Amino acid sequence: MPEPLHQAMGFYGLVRSFRFEADVRDCEVYGHLPKELRGSYFRVGPDRAYPTLEGDTSINGDGMMSVFRFEDGGVDYRCRYVETERLRHERQARRRLYGKYRNEYTDDEQTTGTDRDNTANTHAFSHHGRLFALREDSFPTEIDPKTLQTLGTWNCGNRLKSKTMTAHPKVDPDTGEWWSCGVFAHKRYEGETTLQVIDRNGKLILEEEFMSPYPGISHDFAITKEHVIFPIMPLTVDMRRVKQGGDFYAYDPDLAPVYGIMPRGGSVSQIRWFKVPGALMAHVMNAYSEGHIVHLDAPIASGNSFRMFRDVSGHETDPAMGIPTISRLTFDLKSGEVSIKPFPGSIGEMPRCDERFTAKRYRYGFHKAREAIVRVDWQSGDRTVCALPHAPWGAQEPVFVPRAPDAPEGEGFVVCLVNIESENRAELLVLDAMKMDKGPVATVRLPFNQPGAFHGCFVSN
Structure with a gap:
């Protein structure tokens, strides 16, 4: 059976803590590393340094940053915990101090006044020559890209009014701008949200605030060359529930997903909200505009794909309703009509594209399925599949790396970590993006397993 989001993120049975930091010089490599693949593949995910609470979600783990460095014909590996304020306090106490995901009312009393939410465990992201571990x-x-030493929090030279920034920023490939949004910007949890734009040099150039229609989850967002898209999903925050020790989010089946769209050169006061029942999403593949038509490509589920959270009545939700299919949502800004077109057969999550085409009309996208890594061709409608020999543990997020800065779209490589649970180890697969069905051109083997990571980036030399 295909999996909902919480399994598609790459965890499956990887819920235990690994709890180690490691260096491996000259990893075992099988096959032939492409000479064009030069640089560092950074990835980050949750790994509990101290035992979690019973029944807590794995996304509440401490950030573990890792890197595969491709240089001089070999591959070196390193992983280090992100030393957040939260982790430092627990190391000093030598025990778990912080409770449930985003619920300060379940913490040890000695944590009062500390930064309890930032586990820095969601996205390894590079911009203006600096590396960051993001959490929404x-x-x-900020992380030292050479040593993985934690350098501290970064907030645009103390210019941000918001207390939050999305874990899924978008970088315009033409301007170099870092587009972001801050959901629950002041931590009132009423739906207060900010749009943030940072220039290619790391300077904040725009911050505007608006209220979403309801206080729902907004894990990802999108930009096109002409528009900004804010998805708000019906997993809502109720502080009365939180104060009673309950979950931060709960799925509300009586609410529909809403998508806010504004002109990119305009103001948040121009956001138009579209209610789209049965279109729940977590991650964006890409988006682009054609005049008054806006396309958003994403894994879309008819119900709750964040199944680590129950519904507002405290019940588990139907797993079948949370299974996402890569789909195209099309918004007609003139008529107000919205259509959903699934990509046939492409059930899966963790979507990526050739990010040189972010915000533009594009052809190729990549995602993971339960037993494969998949390339979708939006122009031809074809799917190309790289089957995984070690299913069902399968792959984590696939990341595209262009063969050269000026290579045609899709010409390059896909790197993807695979957990081989039966052998308690992991491999990094290197695929030719245009020949994925031929299998890996190179396999980088680690002598141990890896925790599940969420998102990463490749920084070329």
Whole structure:
């Protein structure tokens, strides 16, 4: 059976803590590393340094940053915990101090006044020559890209009014701008949200605030060359529930997903909200505009794909309703009509594209399925599949790396970590993006397994 989001993120049975930091020089490599693949593949995910609470979600783990460096014909590996304020306090106490995901009312009393939410565990992101570990309820945490040493939080030179930045920023490939949004910007949890734009040099150039229609989850967002898109999903925050020790989010089946669209050169006062029943999403593949038509490509589910959270009545939700299919949502800004067109057969999550085409009309996207890594061709409608020999543990997020800065779209490589649970180890697969069905051109083997990571980036030399 295909999996909902919480399994598609790459965890499956990887819920235990690994709890180690490691260096491996000259990893075992099988096959032939492409000479064009030069640089560092950074990835980050949750790994509990101290035991979690019973029944807590794995996304509440401490950030573990790792890197595969491709240089001089070999590959070196390193992983280090992101040393957040939260982790430092627990190391000093030598025990778990912080409770449930985003619920301060379940914490040890000695944590009062500390930064309890920032685990820096969601996205390894590079911009203006700096590396960050992102988490959507916090400021970015800067990481030394050479040593993986934690350098501290970063908030645009103390210019941000918001207390949060999305874990899914978008970089315009033409301007170099970092587009972001801050959901629950002041941590009132009423739907207060900010749009943030940072220039290619790391300077904040725009911050505007608006209120979403309801206080729902907004894990990702999108830009096109002409528009900004804010998805708000019906997993809502109720502070009465939180104060009673309940979950931060709960799925409300009586609410529909809403998508806000504004002109990119305009103001948040121009956001138009579209209610789209049965279109729940977590991650964006890409988006682009054609005049008054706006296309958004994403894994779309008819119900709750964040199944680590129950519904507002405290019940588990139907797993079948949370299974996402890569789909195209098309918004007609003149008529107000919205259509959903699934990509036939492409059930899966963790979508990426050739990011040189972010915000533009594009052809190729990549995602993971339960037993494969998949390339979709929006022009021809074809799917190309790289089957995984070690299913069902399968792959984590696939990341595209262009063969050269000026290579045609899709010409390059896909790197993807695979957990081989039966052998308690992991491999990094290197695929030719245009020949994925031929299998890996190179496999980088680690002598141990890896925790599940969420999102990463490749920084070329």
